[in-house]
Amino acid sequence: QVQLQESGPGLVKPSETLSLTCNVSGGSIRNYFWNWIRQSPGKGPEWIGYVFYSGSSNFNPALQGRVTISADVSRSQFSLKMTSVTAADTAIYFCARGQDGYNHSFDYWGPGILVTVSS
């Protein structure tokens, strides 16, 4: 059974960089797309971006320029960095796998980590 687990600071100061890691266990990181998705209270999820295991990536244009996603196949992990955060970036951040080696939908999710942006 594939399992994903997010980790990182739960509190980030405004203008600083948010850094999260997703650890993948129970399955290979190879041949899949790995995504970050966030959700503000009471809202629908918002897709942030993906990294393919080979390292190629793509992002939500609304966040482009602030987001980097990378993968470490040897550690079975992938990471999110978001620069210049504001209170609007406060949300639960999920990592998720693109289903069946494509990225049409997301079949495995981490439990999520709440990140609060506040001084």
Add this chain to the structure above:
Amino acid sequence: EIVLTQSPATLSLSPGERATLSCRASQSVGTYLAWYHQKPGQPPRLLISYASNRATGVPARFSASGSGTDFTLTINSLESDDFGVYYCQQRSDWPPLTFGQGTRVDIK
């Protein structure tokens, strides 16, 4: 960006009743539409991919249909575990992948 509009916002039903949820896309997404169920404090769970394909382990009381811009998720004979929020999501014209704002299914 493709906008997904879900209706109704809230559905109040009793166990055993049928729920019909709608998702409308601002432009055609073909069949690149998925449905998820989310309970409080949990991540969304994939129910349906490619508009009508049930994900592994999803009960047969969940069915979905549609293509282009209009999609429907039907839950036959609601069970207590089915209450929560349902989201649709498209991956046709991307980036970005987008989600709807959700339909909440409450116990009447």
